[in-house]
Amino acid sequence: MTTVDRPYHGIVREFAASVSYPVRIFENEHNLGFVANFERAIRLCNGDLITLSDQDDIWYPIRLERSEQEFTEHPEAGLVFSDADIIDDQDELVGMRLWPNFGFAGERKQRLLAGDYTVLVKNRFVTGATVMFRSRLRESCLPFGPGWLHDEWIAPTAAAVADLRPIDLPLIRYRKHISQQVGLNPNPSFLERKKRHWSELSRQIGLLQGICGRLSEQSLSERGKALFSCYQAHLRFAQFRYAATRASTCAVECHAQAIFKLYRLRTGVLSMATDLVLSK
DSSP states (O other): EEEOOOOGGHHHHHHHSSSSSSOOOESSSSSHHHHHHHHHHHHOOOOSSSEEEEEHHHHHHHHHHHHHHHHHOOEEEEEEEEEEEEEETSOOEEEOOOOOHHTTTTTHHHHHTTTGGGGGOOOOOOOOGOOOEEEHHHHHSOOOOOTTTHHHHHHHHHHHTEEEEEEEEEEEEOOOOOOOOSSSSOOOOOOHHHHHHHHHHHHHHHHHHHHHHHTTOOOOOOHHHHHHHHHHHHHHHHHHHHHHTTTTTTHHHHHHHHHOOOSSSHHHHHHHHHHHHTOO
């Protein structure tokens, strides 16, 4: 299933005519924006597995086969995602992988592999361009919460109802360029970091509020209920942090940590230190 913008109309129709399998083409009457376009495309899919394709990334030939293999080997999985090689505007490899840039390595990676999806609470390393998921998850993730990116919404909602599986292999080439709407950014200045820090915390609160609202309407397994409880606790924790002044940041965060036990000690201290350095 393919959705296209008008400039690519001819290319897609030429592709559809050249392959042996059916290709359905849907054209929007007007520009929906990329998130709403993804939502419409997902709704229109009629297969068991759904794969998202971003317009400027490049798939390796094994992308679909390897992703489907993960579902075969792990029938309990509801969503799989992979690492990616990063390329520039000229399709040249820059010598970096996606996961290390998003902090998905070491302990976080091992915790997720062990089924501890609480790592999703404050880390967004599941990139939509690398995702494949079972179509039954649409009931949980659609519609997307207003104002949120499709991948940052799909992963935490999917984790509450199904297992996630990371594929430790780059299955695509992820493009990094100046004009891209979302993704990797150059190193920011201190003032930009400060603004981004509090803006990101505000977005995190809004995202958690939306996800908690959605999950509260669903029938969850015991594991799903535990993750939902973690989302709720982190929401309260994030709200404490955002409301804190520089003078009270330490006390508020230590209090929140003691109540909700969201973080290991070093992570709580790191959050506290970051809030103090980048105080509002």
